[in-house]
Amino acid sequence: MDHSVTEINGVSIVTLNGDVDLESSPVAREVLLAAANKTAVLVDLAGVDYIDSSGIASLVETLQATKSNGRGFGLVQVSETALRVLELARLDKVFAIYPSVEDGIAGET
Amino acid sequence: MILNPAVAIVDKEENGHSVKMTKPVTTTQAKKPEESEISEQLSLLAELGRDFATSLDIDTTLERAIDRISTYVDAEGGALFLLHNENSLLRCEACVGATDITGIELASDHGIVGRCVQLNTGEIVKDVSTDENFDGSVDSQTGYTTKSILCAPLSVNEEKIGAIELINKRGDSGLFDESDLHLLEVLSSSAALAIKNARMAADLVEQEKMRRELELAAEIQRNLLPTTPDSSSPIFGVNVPARTVSGDFFDFFELEDGRIAFCLGDVSGKGMNAALLMAKTASLYRCLGKTSDRPGKLMAHINAEICETSTRGMFVTLVGGIYDPKTKLVRLANAGHEPPLHQLANNKFRQIEAEAPPVGITTLAVPEDGYVEVEVSLEDGPLYIFTDGVTEGKLADGSMFELAGVEKLLTENIDQPLSFRLNSVVNEINRGDGPLHDDITILGLDAVAAGEAILEFEFAAQASELKITRDRLRPWLRNTGVSDAAVKDVVLAVDEACQNIIRHAYGGDSDEKINLKISRQADKLLIYLKDFAAPVDIETIKPRDLKDVKPGGLGIHFISEIMDEVEYLKPDEGIGNLVKMAKIVG
Numbered sequence: 001m002d003h004s005v006t007e008i009n010g011v012s013i014v015t016l017n018g019d020v021d022l023e024s025s026p027v028a029r030e031v032l033l034a035a036a037n038k039t040a041v042l043v044d045l046a047g048v049d050y051i052d053s054s055g056i057a058s059l060v061e062t063l064q065a066t067k068s069n070g071r072g073f074g075l076v077q078v079s080e081t082a083l084r085v086l087e088l089a090r091l092d093k094v095f096a097i098y099p100s101v102e103d104g105i106a107g108e109t
Numbered sequence: 110m111i112l113n114p115a116v117a118i119v120d121k122e123e124n125g126h127s128v129k130m131t132k133p134v135t136t137t138q139a140k141k142p143e144e145s146e147i148s149e150q151l152s153l154l155a156e157l158g159r160d161f162a163t164s165l166d167i168d169t170t171l172e173r174a175i176d177r178i179s180t181y182v183d184a185e186g187g188a189l190f191l192l193h194n195e196n197s198l199l200r201c202e203a204c205v206g207a208t209d210i211t212g213i214e215l216a217s218d219h220g221i222v223g224r225c226v227q228l229n230t231g232e233i234v235k236d237v238s239t240d241e242n243f244d245g246s247v248d249s250q251t252g253y254t255t256k257s258i259l260c261a262p263l264s265v266n267e268e269k270i271g272a273i274e275l276i277n278k279r280g281d282s283g284l285f286d287e288s289d290l291h292l293l294e295v296l297s298s299s300a301a302l303a304i305k306n307a308r309m310a311a312d313l314v315e316q317e318k319m320r321r322e323l324e325l326a327a328e329i330q331r332n333l334l335p336t337t338p339d340s341s342s343p344i345f346g347v348n349v350p351a352r353t354v355s356g357d358f359f360d361f362f363e364l365e366d367g368r369i370a371f372c373l374g375d376v377s378g379k380g381m382n383a384a385l386l387m388a389k390t391a392s393l394y395r396c397l398g399k400t401s402d403r404p405g406k407l408m409a410h411i412n413a414e415i416c417e418t419s420t421r422g423m424f425v426t427l428v429g430g431i432y433d434p435k436t437k438l439v440r441l442a443n444a445g446h447e448p449p450l451h452q453l454a455n456n457k458f459r460q461i462e463a464e465a466p467p468v469g470i471t472t473l474a475v476p477e478d479g480y481v482e483v484e485v486s487l488e489d490g491p492l493y494i495f496t497d498g499v500t501e502g503k504l505a506d507g508s509m510f511e512l513a514g515v516e517k518l519l520t521e522n523i524d525q526p527l528s529f530r531l532n533s534v535v536n537e538i539n540r541g542d543g544p545l546h547d548d549i550t551i552l553g554l555d556a557v558a559a560g561e562a563i564l565e566f567e568f569a570a571q572a573s574e575l576k577i578t579r580d581r582l583r584p585w586l587r588n589t590g591v592s593d594a595a596v597k598d599v600v601l602a603v604d605e606a607c608q609n610i611i612r613h614a615y616g617g618d619s620d621e622k623i624n625l626k627i628s629r630q631a632d633k634l635l636i637y638l639k640d641f642a643a644p645v646d647i648e649t650i651k652p653r654d655l656k657d658v659k660p661g662g663l664g665i666h667f668i669s670e671i672m673d674e675v676e677y678l679k680p681d682e683g684i685g686n687l688v689k690m691a692k693i694v695g
Binding site (some may be wrong): 019021022023050051053054056057083084085088089 | 133350572573575576579594598600601603604608611613662663664666667671
């Protein structure tokens with residue numbers, strides 16, 4: 001997995017690419033929580049080829065962190081693979097899911 | 110997206126742009142329309158727009174439009190011309206008045222209407238007799254006298270579509286004035302937008318219709334292929350079309366005495382004509398093949414039939430044969446097809462070359478007694494027949510698969526069932542990461558009864574091993590014929606089960622091993638995961654309530670959601686833990 005963080009209009013866009021699994025999710029968790037401590041967070045999942053329960057757990061933890069800070073949190077461009085796993089976890093209705101970064105910024109600010 | 114012309118016209122009225130008006134009409138030239146006139150004009154515009162938006166028949170709508178416009182401007186007659194043949198030709202699509210000129214065609218720069226189209230400018234010709242571009246030939250044929258012409262271009266954002274021409278204003282003078290031109294320009298610019306939208310809509314409808322027809326053709330083609338036999342069958346085939354329809358085919362069917370007739374062919378070219386010839390050849394083979402003992406002779410009959418009726422230049426490369434399960438002997442004939450591949454002991458391969466030209470070219474080169482037949486014994490090893498879509502298929506790195514690549518893969522998988530071997534060849538090219546260059550078809554015959562497909566390996570109980578494990582599992586699952594969606598699910602469930610072993614049985618990354626064994630028998634996938642850690646209390650393994658949104662504890666839920674059976678067992682060896690999972694796959 002690789003990742004990048006950019007800030008647009010006071011929103012952190014965390015882009016995750018590749019496989020978010022037991023090996024890589026601790027990195028994802030750290031990056032996500034660091035962003036959640038500063039700004040609203042959007043996670044771009046377009047390039048996620050694989051995500052497991054540990055990756056989903058990182059997203060849930062970030063959701064809770066932003067909520068407790070009163071900040072926005074959303075998922076954007078969720079890949080088909082990631083969406084299937086969110087559905088299995090019954091979280092596809094819990095997360096705010098946006099088709100694009102622009103929609104996400106509009107929705108979470 | 111289809112613009113609604115009615116809406117587009119309202120937009121135009123509000124914004125005043127998007128439609129070209131090349132000749133500004135100032136209030137000094139045209140009399141200012143009264144408020145009631147404006148409202149009348151608007152309702153005419155709205156009506157025209159609605160007509161174009163709701164009508165499926167552009168011709169009738171154009172006729173109604175020119176009728177309404179002529180009436181409104183009070184002209185004796187009117188005609189609507191549209192550009193055709195890459196804008197070289199103007200054709201009258203609709204007209205009203207004394208003379209019916211519907212259907213007449215003229216060069217797109219001819220006459221007053223041509224000038225109007227080319228300059229993209231509306232104009233009044235008060236006296237046509239003094240205009241150098243006026244063509245009086247229609248008048249001289251019909252006896253009608255054209256005095257004055259009002260003409261406005263149909264164009265949208267510089268794109269020329271045609272023009273509207275009105276002839277002879279009713280009343281004493283018979284002359285049009287600037288306010289008529291102004292009105293016609295407004296009407297024609299709206300009409301142009303509506304015509305463009307209607308054309309786009311018609312194009313989309315046509316495309317959708319074609320797509321559906323192609324889908325139906327593809328369905329019929331799929332039904333021409335034999336149903337997938339059970340895993341004990343000595344024959345198995347796979348066909349993946351590059352486009353919706355295929356020019357490749359294969360078939361097999363049992364004869365009354367228990368022997369199996371089969372064929373595989375490749376029609377020259379691609380597209381619908383190839384698909385139709387494919388359907389014809391496959392049908393002929395199946396129909397005649399049920400009563401034929403000799404594949405070479407049968408193919409000669411088919412050759413004669415196709416030569417007699419086929420389109421010039423199209424041909425079929427074809428292999429036909431009969432397999433006798435009692436003697437393990439295959440008799441086959443080859444009409445210009447890629448040589449079938451006979452796998453012998455010691456990983457050697459033998460190519461069975463074609464003895465005759467393809468089917469559908471000539472009857473002269475085919476011996477009277479039919480195509481030459483050769484005999485192959487499956488005691489020596491399995492037989493593979495395939496199209497050039499296989500050998501010329503592109504690998505992930507862009508290089509060609511080639512015969513050597515096919516042979517290598519078949520050798521590697523020699524212990525797997527026949528269907529697995531064929532899928533492994535096809536999946537090497539059909540990776541789902543881009544369009545195929547050619548149809549892929551492969552047929553295999555094997556005298557050895559297929560066992561179950563098995564994959565077994567061990568890896569260290571470490572997080573970094575999981576990606577490697579998933580990458581090993583995916584192609585194996587695809588090769589056993591599991592659908593792409595189910596492959597993803599099964600890989601997730603296995604990964605989650607491995608994570609639980611690493612985290613809960615071993616208490617984190619360990620040098621100890623996890624043993625994975627997965628097999629497929631009929632429609633059932635069986636997965637065993639074994640570890641060598643201290644026994645885990647089975648009672649503690651329970652999925653949690655998902656209503657409570659919190660991180661963690663999802664793995665067990667994923668496994669139970671995806672798998673049809675999950676059992677926690679004690680390994681026979683008495684040490685470690687054993688998880689057995691099963692899933693029914695289509």
